[in-house]
Amino acid sequence: MSSPTPARRRPTHRKGRATLTRESVGRAALEFLGRSGPAELTMRSLAADLGVSPRALYNYVEDRRDLITVAAEIFESGWRPPELDPARWRDALRAFCRDLRAHHRRHPGMTALALSENITMARHPVMLRNVDALIGFFAAVGLPLQDAYRACMETIRLVVGFVELQDTVHDRPPAHLNPGDLERMPPPWLSADADADADLPYLSRIGELEPDAPDTLFEFSLDVLVEGIAARAGRDGSS
Amino acid sequence: MSSPTPARRRPTHRKGRATLTRESVGRAALEFLGRSGPAELTMRSLAADLGVSPRALYNYVEDRRDLITVAAEIFESGWRPPELDPARWRDALRAFCRDLRAHHRRHPGMTALALSENITMARHPVMLRNVDALIGFFAAVGLPLQDAYRACMETIRLVVGFVELQDTVHDRPPAHLNPGDLERMPPPWLSADADADADLPYLSRIGELEPDAPDTLFEFSLDVLVEGIAARAGRDGSS
DNA sequence: ACCTGAACACCGTTCAAGT
DNA sequence: ACCTGAACACCGTTCAAGT
Numbered sequence: 001m002s003s004p005t006p007a008r009r010r011p012t013h014r015k016g017r018a019t020l021t022r023e024s025v026g027r028a029a030l031e032f033l034g035r036s037g038p039a040e041l042t043m044r045s046l047a048a049d050l051g052v053s054p055r056a057l058y059n060y061v062e063d064r065r066d067l068i069t070v071a072a073e074i075f076e077s078g079w080r081p082p083e084l085d086p087a088r089w090r091d092a093l094r095a096f097c098r099d100l101r102a103h104h105r106r107h108p109g110m111t112a113l114a115l116s117e118n119i120t121m122a123r124h125p126v127m128l129r130n131v132d133a134l135i136g137f138f139a140a141v142g143l144p145l146q147d148a149y150r151a152c153m154e155t156i157r158l159v160v161g162f163v164e165l166q167d168t169v170h171d172r173p174p175a176h177l178n179p180g181d182l183e184r185m186p187p188p189w190l191s192a193d194a195d196a197d198a199d200l201p202y203l204s205r206i207g208e209l210e211p212d213a214p215d216t217l218f219e220f221s222l223d224v225l226v227e228g229i230a231a232r233a234g235r236d237g238s239s
Numbered sequence: 240m241s242s243p244t245p246a247r248r249r250p251t252h253r254k255g256r257a258t259l260t261r262e263s264v265g266r267a268a269l270e271f272l273g274r275s276g277p278a279e280l281t282m283r284s285l286a287a288d289l290g291v292s293p294r295a296l297y298n299y300v301e302d303r304r305d306l307i308t309v310a311a312e313i314f315e316s317g318w319r320p321p322e323l324d325p326a327r328w329r330d331a332l333r334a335f336c337r338d339l340r341a342h343h344r345r346h347p348g349m350t351a352l353a354l355s356e357n358i359t360m361a362r363h364p365v366m367l368r369n370v371d372a373l374i375g376f377f378a379a380v381g382l383p384l385q386d387a388y389r390a391c392m393e394t395i396r397l398v399v400g401f402v403e404l405q406d407t408v409h410d411r412p413p414a415h416l417n418p419g420d421l422e423r424m425p426p427p428w429l430s431a432d433a434d435a436d437a438d439l440p441y442l443s444r445i446g447e448l449e450p451d452a453p454d455t456l457f458e459f460s461l462d463v464l465v466e467g468i469a470a471r472a473g474r475d476g477s478s
Numbered sequence: 479a480c481c482t483g484a485a486c487a488c489c490g491t492t493c494a495a496g497t
Numbered sequence: 498a499c500c501t502g503a504a505c506a507c508c509g510t511t512c513a514a515g516t
Contacts, residue, residue, distance in 0.1 A: 044489070052501090054491085055491085055492085056499075056501085058491075058492085064490065064491090112355060115351060115403065116277070116351060116355070118408065118412075128439055129438060129439065131442065132441050135442065136440070139441065145444060145445065145448075146448060146451075147459070150455075150459040151459075151463070154460050154463055157400055157405065161400025161401075164403070165354070169354075169357065169359070172357070200367055200368065202371050202388075203367065203371045203374065209385060212389065220389040220390075220393065223467065223471060224464060227466065227467045227470035227471065228464060228467030231466035231467070231470065232462060258480085259480095282508080291481080291482090292481070294481075294483085294511085294512095295481060298480065302509075303508095
């Protein structure tokens with residue numbers, strides 16, 4: 001039942017370029033975020049990227065905030081979570097979190113941008129279905145409905161918070177730091193001061209160990225989350 | 240042993256105003272954040288706030304990034320955590336987290352600003368001592384040193400992430416949303432569509448319940464954290 | 479030594495035309 | 498209908514003077 005070419009339609013090209021749409025502009029913004037950081041995404045740089053004048057973008061989005069809103073919607077609609085099998089709920093939850101983390105890392109700064117512009121996330125129908133599925137999963141694991149909702153929010157917050165607070169500084173380390181200085185504890189600029197070191201017995205000992213990779217830290221976070229929820233559910237599942 | 244007025248010293252006032260210092264400028268920036276949001280903190284607005292020209296600030300900080308670094312250091316040095324008694328470790332950890340959350344909420348956007356400017360936090364000696372104490376606390380609870388460090392990072396990340404992802408949107412709701420729409424689940428703009436509602440059985444049922452206050456969500460997060468760590472420690476403490 | 483005022487290169491956004 | 502170019506009000510930052 002595919003319809004043939006309608007009588008009149010919007011021109012699809014102009015000056016050799018595909019015409020812009022609200023969606024294509026938002027998609028371009030999201031791709032831009034995949035390459036550069038959030039600070040580099042400006043109306044002017046995105047316009048240059050698309051080969052148009054800055055003014056042209058305003059024919060499809062109201063303003064910069066609206067542009068980021070569209071990008072956020074496309075970002076949310078672009079993730080399909082792995083299946084959540086309550087029968088092996090620990091592994092299922094871990095896989096869900098790992099996948100969500102990877103999705104966020106693909107578009108660094110998307111969440112930071114949405115936060116700075118006060119954009120409400122989780123508004124896209126696709127993401128709401130994901131949220132609903134996660135709540136249902138926790139309910140099936142044995143949590144009362146209210147707790148299942150809270151566990152869902154906690155799970156998403158843990159993953160997003162990890163990406164924003166841990167991964168982003170790791171994936172794009174500040175230029176003024178030597179690579180590797182980030183995970184060193186205590187920080188090297190402090191260890192130069194022997195007095196300070198003496199006051200930090202635990203950090204000093206940790207400084208002698210191999211620093212944790214972000215993945216190791218993330219798995220520890222998942223351990224805490226999974227066992228914390230298991231305690232709340234009052235049972236331990238089958239895996 | 241207080242020294243008398245030295246022969247020459249830096250003038251303390253100029254044109255009726257206290258002279259600026261690197262610290263006073265940073266402190267002013269931090270206070271500014273307590274009143275307004277991070278987007279409002281500009282070199283020009285802060286200069287106007289201090290009654291000087293924008294250029295004057297550059298005599299004390301190198302640039303905007305440096306200004307925020309100073310503000311972050313003052314922010315970190317301005318918190319003294321409650322005592323961490325391993326004998327009643329669950330309550331102690333909860334009190335620690337509640338206090339840290341309150342500290343962050345007092346300066347909304349400080350963390351977001353540090354993240355956007357790629358500023359490494361936890362560099363101030365005072366904060367490093369707090370971190371060291373928290374690691375020692377977890378070690379005393381029964382975690383191996385490596386895990387104690389990870390639990391420390393997880394704890395701080397949980398609190399900071401909660402403030403950034405939950406409290407900030409709550410404390411400064413976006414202007415275009417009706418108050419109360421934020422905690423309503425499913426979102427009202429979706430409930431208008433009956434089809435969508437039918438696809439979201441759990442969110443629909445949650446929408447009929449009283450929405451959680453942020454404090455309730457935070458306590459749930461603490462439940463998960465505490466029990467997750469208890470499982471890792473393999474014992475349950477004394478309280 | 480520390481400040482001001484003007485200036486430069488950016489940014490988001492709008493206006494008045496062009497085709 | 499959709500675009501460009503010039504313009505405005507902002508921003509961070511710097512330069513050349515002032516006192």
